[in-house]
Amino acid sequence: MAARTPSSSKGPKASPGRRAITGRFLAVIAVGLVSLGYFLPSLPPKLVPASIRGMLPGEGIHLGLDLQGGIHLVLQVERDVAAQNFMDRTAEGLTGQIQREEIEGVTLTREGDYGIRVSTGGSADLREKASKLIEDKYPLLAAAPGPEESLLITPKPDELARVRTQAVTQAVETIRNRIDQFGVSEPLIQQQGEDEILVQLPGVAEPERAIELIGKTAVLEFKMVDEEARLTPGVALPPEDEVLYRRVVDPATGQELDREPYIVRRQAMLTGDTLTDARVAIDQFNEPYVAIEFDPAGGEIFARVTGENVGKRFAIVLDGNVYSAPVIRERIPGGRASITGSFSSAEANDLAIVLRAGALPAPVEILQNVTVGPSLGADSIRAGVLATLVGFVLVVLFMLAYYRLSGLIANMALMLNLVVLMGALAALHATLTLPGIAGILLTIGMGVDSNVLIFERIREELRLGKTVRLAVDQGYDRAFVSIMDAHMTTLITAAVLFLFGSGPVKGFAVTLSLGIVINLFTAFVGTKMVFDWMNARRRLTTLSI
């Protein structure tokens, strides 16, 4: 392979003329001004008056939850439960349908997670009838013959997939509804992956309350209390009954004191589906309670059932917990009821919200909760800004002392770097986090590197006795390869961090990768331009470097 001289790949270009320099100068100024315009709205209002703010583009840099305080939650929707609930309801519907079709002698039981077993007592004829019913009326279910002339009914795979997918989208909607009613400015609620929901609530600092509000399934049921049944050890309850508990809570500490059992009918007489409104009201003892209202159909059922059961008790059950079990004094018309319990007013308020917004299609599990209080957020901003300023000033002073006039040029480039980076963050709607501030700081430290590489190379060329113009041109040319390689490798790391990182890692990668790109621009356009300009004015014989 033939030897190449280093300059042959990229020979020193003739320094550009004055007009070209002016053009580049204007371009750099324009980039700087636009960036400044995007950045300025990020500053506190007392520094940027409203009159100026009105003329500026964008809304400034968006701060991450770690800086402004807030709650970051990752929830997982239990899709399996949603699918099981769906099959529970299907089994109920099917039972009703079989009664209506007057197919006698058939019993239905749920089997496994998603199956319904139709037992026919060994009658092939009944199986034929049941099978035909499924085929005609339930196109989304599949029936397979089983032992003793029974049938196993399962959802078709597409249907099962639909129910599971829908559970997540529906949960997102319900949670959005609840948060909207709770009143949080700029919340972020979005699906993440297959079954997760990301919720970000800026400015909210009570994770327990938020989790309670978002994570409550809020399935409301009204169930009759079975007054005849007794809890006796060793004696099984009737199959249509179940035991639910009422938590007795100390209102002062929130500690659970006792659990009071209730024997109730499995079949709910009415569910929260028929609710039209729920709001907080205050009773005669000045205790808050939640007043609810049913739609006409629900109100009718409520009136009928209460009318038939005067003197008995019904349990108000939320997510499997009994809230209260009042005695029915008389038929309750008008479709109104109230949920009492020893609520604080915040609890009553949140309960009303979740009831209005509707139930979640399935329980959700909290996978991650990161909450930053507003004071720590403010501390972090203060610390980040202080560290950035101190670091920046020290670097600027060092460069000035070490490289004199050239150092001043490098410092101007550094300043430009910082302004363009801030402007780019604002213009691209990137989120600035605390690790992001660290990324900015690091680009300051490394941003100097390009200039150091160039200046050290210019010094070397000068030592060889070259003229200033030649030394500057060759210094830039020869440093170019190193700067490119060095930036590319860092950019590879930053890009990988951005693509595969999560949370703090991502915030850091954003500022680092932006910083590197901007740094390349200022190093090759910004500083070179100033040297060319100095050279174009008069032939320099010495260079302050």
Next chain:
Amino acid sequence: MMELIAKTNIDFMGKRRYALLVSGLLIAFGLFTVVQMLMGKANLGIDFAGGTSVQLNFERPVEIDEARRILATGGFADAELQEFTGTGKLLVRVKRTNTIQEHVATDIQAAFKAALPDNPFVVDSVTEIGPSIGKRLQKDAGLAILLSFIGIVAYIAVRFEFRFGVAAAVATFHDVLAVLGLFAIMGKEINLLLVTALLTLAGYSLNDTVVVFDRIRENLRRRHRETLEEVMNRGINQVLSRTIITALTTQIVLVALVLWGGEVLHDFALALLIGIVVGTYSSIFVASALVLVWRGRPGRIIAQETNP
């Protein structure tokens, strides 16, 4: 002209035996930590291990022993405590692979509220990580480390030749392992921010090595009867002032970050501070030495000009 480093002519390559000894030791610490991590014995942060951390800011500082006693009474004898001197801030970490529904954060606050009724606090931060997320974050971090290494080796292999790429990658890996080992010895925990710091360090250290390699490549193109070792020494000496000055300016901002950046970023900045010392050392003493000790047929860049 102010010069920290005048024109030097140090025989760096000649000291490669000492360097390999020092580096061997650093790598040993790092590998030991990695083995500990694989065996599940390392001090993993809650973002990887799962668990709860609560930072409380008390009106008056709380004695750490008293805090430990209060937590033990509240059923958190396994809690780890960290105080920030001169402030009322207290960081409580409970590593349990439990679900968040168990209200660990609330119970910790309740314990302090009950035991110290006249020293109120505000909650600075609460972090609860479920075990499945911890596993995923571990996997993501591993993937990020792997991919950035592959990307970097590929880039350098294309720009230089394969043995430079491998040498640069090994030198970088060396730095990361060294800091990981030192952090483990210092009893710091391994969390997502540390991984970020280590990857940043990888980028920086590589950057440093590439600048040296670039100069060596340039020198190789016009060497006159020099051995590879002499060419390398010359290259390292030529870029030495740049290496030192860049390390210095980066260290300036990192010191600012360690001192004033706040508690969240303290360990992050400290890892980089140590890392850049190691990274600078490795780009001078280790990376080129690795190319030199590599036996075998030289590639296109080293080979060219040897047989004109």
